[in-house]
Amino acid sequence: MRDVARASGVSQATVSFVLNETANQTIPDATRERVRRAAAELGYVPHSIARALREGASRIVVLEAGGLPRGNSLESFIAGLDAELALAGHSLLVSYGSSAAAIEAVSPRAVIDLPAVYASPDREVADGGWIDGMAAHTLTQIGHLAGRGHRKIAVAVPAGPDPLFALMAGHVRSAAQELRLPPPETVLVDDRPDQLRALLDAGITAVAGLHDDAALGVLAALSDLGLRAPDDLAVIGFDDTPQGALWRPRLTSVRIDARAYGRRTARQVLGLPVGDATPAPAQVIVRDSA
Amino acid sequence: MRDVARASGVSQATVSFVLNETANQTIPDATRERVRRAAAELGYVPHSIARALREGASRIVVLEAGGLPRGNSLESFIAGLDAELALAGHSLLVSYGSSAAAIEAVSPRAVIDLPAVYASPDREVADGGWIDGMAAHTLTQIGHLAGRGHRKIAVAVPAGPDPLFALMAGHVRSAAQELRLPPPETVLVDDRPDQLRALLDAGITAVAGLHDDAALGVLAALSDLGLRAPDDLAVIGFDDTPQGALWRPRLTSVRIDARAYGRRTARQVLGLPVGDATPAPAQVIVRDSA
DNA sequence: GAGGCTTACTTATACGTATTAGTTAGCCGG
DNA sequence: CCGGCTAACTAATACGTATAAGTAAGCCTC
Incomplete structure (x- = not known):
């Protein structure tokens, strides 16, 4: 970021303002353009650890999945979660087992503890209405x-x-x-x-x-x-x-429709409006056995 | 850490030395004990993001598992990996799909990219001899x-x-x-x-x-x-x-014996000697079909 | 008794970012 | 022509850690 600042003739703070589109900041379009161009040319990519240190949490959501039955819906749930989080600039990491240490180590924005949800369904936990x-x-x-x-x-x-x-x-x-x-x-x-x-x-x-x-x-x-x-x-x-x-x-x-539940969960944990992603009702796949 | 330093009457640097057991540091046992006690009493827990910023990488290993067949051995591989990493103070996170962003976001100590290993087996990748x-x-x-x-x-x-x-x-x-x-x-x-x-x-x-x-x-x-x-x-x-x-x-x-391969992989990516964890040879589970 | 070595520390810095609190210049109204 | 307002920035700080570089005191040696 310092390099970008130097290259575009502004301060590091200004670069931060431009690249994050910080509100209430009066910066003319010409300058914005200059900064963006410099960032692109220098291949600037934000250092997420530093950002996490500053912000107190990284842009990661951890899904705790230890001991869960690995089925179709878990897989779809994960896919939906992953896709929707990516849309909001976050990413999903799945932890099996030693979760406490892992969570400690990433300071995630949110933790989705599915086993805990199963164990005590009355608790208020973000699960996109899954339970x-x-x-x-x-x-x-x-x-x-x-x-x-x-x-x-x-x-x-x-x-x-x-x-x-x-x-x-x-x-x-x-x-x-x-x-x-x-x-x-x-x-x-x-x-x-x-x-x-x-x-x-x-x-x-x-x-x-x-x-x-x-x-x-x-x-x-x-x-x-x-x-x-x-x-x-x-x-x-x-x-x-x-x-x-x-x-x-x-x-x-x-x-x-576990994918939709995953999407909903993602929006929920990020504090976004859940919007229109209503899961389709469950569907009986009629084959031979019943 | 600053609080611990204050409570035990030393500087923050000394606290760091004691708690990390930094080599080549001459600190008498009495002081060490004082620092440790203060840390315990204050409930000090290292801030892993800050540590990651300083060290350039977090104590996390990411397993890239997008598109892999979810079978018994993947599960065991993960379990072995997780267990062995935990022994070394690291933890495992599994990424499905949007790996680049996730990896960017955690600055892991290492990435185990199994799909890539499968795709080009000749490449030198840490996989515990799996391939x-x-x-x-x-x-x-x-x-x-x-x-x-x-x-x-x-x-x-x-x-x-x-x-x-x-x-x-x-x-x-x-x-x-x-x-x-x-x-x-x-x-x-x-x-x-x-x-x-x-x-x-x-x-x-x-x-x-x-x-x-x-x-x-x-x-x-x-x-x-x-x-x-x-x-x-x-x-x-x-x-x-x-x-x-x-x-x-x-x-x-x-x-x-995927668990053993997981353990080996863990030691390998952390740069530890692989040691005695030799995987058992594959075993035919004879049932009815062959 | 001066120089050097060791012990037991401390001070200071850097990692890369986001944000608060300025600062300067230009413009406008009275 | 001065006070105040806005635009367009900049300087400085903090987040929590690890470590290089320093320092003061004590001891040993020739």
Whole structure:
């Protein structure tokens, strides 16, 4: 910046004013042009660390994603976030795991802590309405099964703790209530068939997976029993991962407009008006399994 | 730091020396102790942006992962990287997409550009021997098929461009040569069965997937033809993703000690001796499909 | 007892920016 | 022709750190 100042015959302060288009500064267009040209010729690029030191935060947003299921929607969410942040001159960095140190080290403008959001959804966190949307998406999922006449529905959750579980379990209950279905049982499903057998014996005719992997586990167990979706049991996933389409029978799943949620989240954390980026409603991708 | 200096009755410089354990600095233990105590009491935490400004780089390593297949090994690679970097006081941030801006914005100590490594493997890039290892891993994969008596082998690659493709294709050819097999054909596989039909008609008895998703596509197409692995066609994947174990028949795959490669990469980019973290050889996870 | 070496520090500076608080020149109104 | 106002700038400072360069005192040696 000092070099640019020297080259264009003004002070470093003036250069800063021009390049940042600082408000309330009376600088004639001729000077502005001179400064810009010099900056371009010298290949000036702002030193973001220095700027961060001055401003107290860098133009970075950190997404905390440790322990989150890597699915289609996380990927799209990230893409949307990234794109929208880029529009505002910011950029996204994703942290897995040792977040505290990483955040300490970058002084980001904002941190989006998705696992924390999942853990306590009532907290006021910028997520572009992601959490709120989940309720509707779950309703879409369960509604698809109900629409096909299923009344006794179970929910498949993976073995081991899952950050989504508590949140989704509540939504599933609400959805069932709204659809006037009996409250669904929640069953732990890895790919062993015994649990599934018990379910079938209890008269369950459809299973909704917490996410596609859980649903695929059900399909696998079903196959091990010599049975097949959708006739012996309807199975629907959540989040439409590519692997779902590769199974046979192909997995029916719910696709979420996660990209739009990402965009909204970006605008929200930067304090911009969220505007018109309304996410499309969740969409059931009907394939073979339900 | 100034507060700590005041509280312990020394200058800011001395505080810096003590807390950073700067070499060639003669400071008696009594003073050191006083400074440390004051820092602890005041809750001093280094301002990493200021440090980055001074040092010219922050204690961050950026992993560029845009467009990479999200598989088991990427996840493990990241975990290993993260863990080892944390040991050295650094932290990992992952960038998808708009990397240039992000890198500009954090001034990382190092950037690990995996897509670039894939694109031009001869370049000297710190990757912990990842690329070099690939050759051996491919040999393991093809070797498993050869060991089961297969001689006419094809390689399945996904439709669309894939960053791994060029690299792996070469390795597959070398592996075949070493195993005295005829050079494998490379076939584009999405999950439509017609291409696979042609392959079978040509006498191919085994297919190796570029990664598990490619292999799953083959299994799907095979199922669509009313055939089944491993009897009608042996199928082996690469990278042992969780979804492979959920297929029926279960996908045989190759598991790589990506975590160790991550650790090595970390030490390498920080300029530390790589030491004893030798990755375990790739391991064939034998399931049903090959 | 002067010169040199070591210990235990301190002072000062630089990193690159954004912004506040001036400063100078020109113009206008009375 | 003087006071005040505006335009068009500039000078100076602060952000928090790491480190080179200095300094004062004490000790050792010849």
